[in-house]
Amino acid sequence: MKKYLFNLKYIVLGAFVSLTACVSDELANVGDLQDFTGPTPFYNTTDVSSSEFNCEKEELWAKYEINFQAGSNLSVNGIYYKWEVSPAEGVTLINKELPILEQLIDAQLAEVVALENEIAKLEFKIPCETNPAKLTVLNDQIDALEVKLAAAEANVSPAIQQNVSNLESQIAELAPATLEDRELIFSFPGPGEYTVGLTVTDNLGKSNYTEKTITITQAVPTIPIPEIGEPGFDDGTLFDGTGDGRDSWRAPSTSAWGGVFQINTKSELGILPDGYQAAKFPSDGSRVGYQEIEVTPGATYVLTYFTEFQTNTFGDVTVSIVSTNATTLAEAKLEANIIASRTDTNVGRVADVFKKHAITFEAGTNENVIILMTNSGVESRLDAFAISVKQ
Template sequence: MKKYLFNIKYIVLGTFVALASCVSDDLADVGDLEDFTGPTPFYSVTDVTSSEFDCNDVELWAKYEFNFQAGSNLAVNGTQYQWAVTPFDGVTLINKDLPILQQSIEAELATVVALQDEIDKIEFKIPCETNPAKVDALEAEVAALQGQLDAAVANLSDETLQNVANLEAQIAALPPATLEDQELIFSFPGPGDYTVALTVTDNLGKSDTTEKIITVNQAVPTIPVPEIAEASFEDNSLFDGTGDGRDSWRVPSNDDWSPKGGGTTVIQINTDTNPVDAPNLPDGVQAAKFPSDGARVAYQEIEVTPGATYVLTYFSAFEETTFGEMTVSILTPNTSSFAEAQLEANIIASRTDTNVGRVDNVFKKHAITFDAGENESVIIFATNSGVEARLDAFDITVKQ
């Protein structure tokens, strides 16, 4: 029986070999099937629009640029790409390698670019600054940075200058982008809807087309990050190098804002005496201290952009002798007293933390998210009760 099975095995194997021998690339039309698979085109798009506005939110310029990259299901057959944009008037094409080479130049000149960016940021603020003392301080800062910039340019090595020259030569030699490029950048003339079609053709002449509507949105100003003065309660941290860490946190009126109805409300300062490599505080060497009697408060009005959403973060710490709590609130700018600060109508957002489960004098980070609504400014207000408490390292970001 085993002998017969062995023979059958080899008969089947021989049959497969015989069939395979009939398939030969040397014999036309024998064993070959025509490839009916045509291309299935697709493309990805990335918005790389850039713009600049002045401090009054007036648009200075906008570049509505989108990076397009074509693809298809064909991995072997050669393909040709053909883009079409409707409407095409005013659309310009940019070689995909141009931004890469420009970024390479910036990398070579990293120190110079960083200093120039810092100067640009400060000069952006000056025209809209109404405080003469701040203008003077900003202009002095620009002058100091300009000196550093001049020195940085003068110290550029011959190697760096040659690398930059080589990159600039590569930019000059870039071929113009065409509608047949697999990847390119479209620069649109302005906001609107554009139909972008891609036709892919393989080396057998088969083709297919896909298209999408690309919506180019109007450029809008970047929402500025509000400034919190003396955010970490450090000495000499005001714009002009002065301040005792508390100056920006004083209430407009002690009598109106005192939780006790009168007396001083100025926060105290707690100084970290630990070495630099083992600090107790989240930032710097000073924190705001609120005695256990609850008589001291922190108050600061900051500018915000109407309609924007913000995240305010800060750190708190407590003593553990008895129950205590700390409340940080965001108030409407029309709030004019401690009593009004307790009214729900004046509270945009609020957070109360207690010392339950906390470790004595160990700081913990908190966050408050709030909407500016129609307000152009809001008040950060902090008050405590029960035990001595501390606050430190306020920060604010725009929620995207």
């Protein structure tokens, strides 16, 4: 009985193999199910726009460019793409490889490009600088950087020059971007709403269409980071190489605000959060730190700094952002004049150990604000002020 069952098993298996062999991929419409599924198109975008403004926030130029990359749910069939944009007037197409090749050239000439950027940053400041002493320093810095730039250009090796030449040749030989490219860059003539559509067709002739509304917004100047003078309280850190670490922090009137803080000095780097010196406030609370900085109305900022306390008795430190309407220390403590404030105590603190803090504040309609530092009860130190624009 087992023998007959064994033979029957192989007879069935042989019949299955024979039936399978009758199905051939070489015969049209034999063995394949008809494909009723058409492509489902989609696309992704990356904003690669750029612009430049002068120090008075006037637009010098703007390029409204968006990288478009098409996709589909089909991964094996041949896929064909067709873009369309409306309104099309003034819209130009850019080969997606162009910015990549330009970045490769900059990478080859990294030192030269870095020096050119540093010069550009200084030249940006000159038209709006009204302080003759600062203008002199800026021009001297530019002259020194131009000497370094000339040396860097002269030191570009023949191999680097050849690499740059090869990349420039690749740029010259780039094929123009077309509406049939899977990935390309649209350059729009200006702000507004544009409808960008994509048709995807597979190799069976099936196609589908999708579209999105792309909103191009007006270029706006980058919010400048405010400049804090002597933020780490070290000697010689003013724009002209002078300063005793606290010259930027003196109040306009000692009688109205109090005397400037003292300086605590260390002989080695690494003991303080920044440099060799920190601001020191005696326990009697008689000293202040006062500095007025420029801000951009409507912007939000984050101010950071470090504190340290002696622990022999209770004490605190307060850092405030104050309206310039305040003309005395008493007025600076009025709620109407306080934009933001933070008070830290020495509870739970360890002597000679600094801790970092942050204050977030909105400039509102203010073009200038005051950074005010006060303390009470115990000797305290502050160091390493920094400010950033909150995005």
